[in-house]
Amino acid sequence: MDTPDISNTATPAPADLDDANIARIARQAIVDDKRDVFGYELFDRSVAHKAHTAASDAALLFNALSYAGTEALVGKKTVFINCTHESLSGAHLELIHPDRVVLEVPALPADATQQEIDACVPTFNALRQRGFRLAFDQNLLRRNYAAWLPMASFVKLDMQTFGLEHAEKLVKFARNYTRAQIVAEKVETAEQFEHMQSLEVKLFQGFWFAQPQVVQARTIRPTHATVIQLINLVRQQASTEEIEELLKKDPTLSFNLLRFINSSGFGLSCEITSFRHAVMILGLKKLFRWAALLLTTSRAGGTPPAVGQTAVVRGRLMELLSAELLPPEESDHAFVVGVFSLLDVMLGQPMTKALESVALPQSVVDALVHNKGVFAPFLELTRACESGDDDAFARAANALQLSNHQVNWAHLQALSWADSLINEEVA
Known part of the structure; x- marks a missing residue:
């Protein structure tokens, strides 16, 4: 099959550089139904940030913009960033142009109350008013997340969590109750791609298209x-x-x-x-x-x-x-x-x-x-x-x-x- 052109255009940092001076950012392509690159999901792979936290979210955006060379990393494509709920209120988001960034919002823990779920809506509304687009996983389609449905610009369906026989039902529900674009993620086989394509899903992500690539860049930091x-x-x-x-x-x-x-x-x-x-x-x-x-x-x-x-x-x-x-x-x-x-x-x-x-x-x-x-x-x-x-x-x-x-x-x-x-x- 033809694969999208997502070659790593940034020069890897030499192996002998001090790890504290290297920003490592992994990117994985999100492609359309013609397998052209629509955007990239970015992941922090720096040594200093082993856990996904609000601090690592801020560092990822900061490094992507300041150190890794944004043009080499993502070109003019849309950037998808995984967020914690804490980081969605972070001041670092004031530094970026919302047209370029999609914020991926996780579901709350399984023991979250309905009040806690509904309490997130004002934050989502504020982000959308500033021009940010929000992406949610398929938990959005569960009954207790109904208040989140109007907030979604993208819904990501994890192909490893359901059989193909359930795909049509999920896609129909997402289309009936949201205005979101659907992304089939973790696509690992041609059968999965072709089935979702037959359901007129337009965006895809997964190892079948491209593995994440790590871009490294030397950083210089003031004292x-x-x-x-x-x-x-x-x-x-x-x-x-x-x-x-x-x-x-x-x-x-x-x-x-x-x-x-x-x-x-x-x-x-x-x-x-x-x-x-x-x-x-x-x-x-x-x-x-x-x-x-x-x-x-x-x-x-x-x-x-x-x-x-x-x-x-x-x-x-x-x-x-x-x-x-x-x-x-x-x-x-x-x-x-x-x-x-x-x-x-x-x-x-x-x-x-x-x-x-x-x-x-x-x-x-x-x-x-x-x-x-x-x-x-x-x-x-x-x-x-x-x-x-x-x-x-x-x-x-x-x-x-x-x-x-x-x-x-x-x-x-x-x-x-x-x-x-x-x-x-x-x-």
């Missing part, structure tokens, strides 16, 4: 101290300028924010390439939610301090040098070039691969990847300042017509600025 500092700024309703200054201090923080806000799950129609624009688009409320989620997936260490400090010095030095010769907005981009110039080291992968998951202006990419364009000479001079190579320093400074005094003074300022940031964190 707890930096994320807490961001959270405090947001809670104090700090200005955009103050928040932008913090983002400039930590390349891992700014990298994660740009990658997150430009993921397809966030739903923007244009790419955001500056820290200031990202803060303004996200707003304080969503920025707080994002930072809180980032804190739960961060650890005490983060990127090695020497690498992060060097990146910050580069960013500040390029910003100062370019301010002598370029318009203010170009100096902002020069800072980004410098601070992201060590992404390949942070991520342990080539620069071209590292930049695939973050939206940047072409002039920034040209400097980082091709060593050309308006920012390339500034980056070359910045590297020369680190190398101690007098000849390379002289060539790079002369190319920009900057005096030794100008460059050395800017370098000292950049080093002082980076040192002050470290002292702030220690304090």
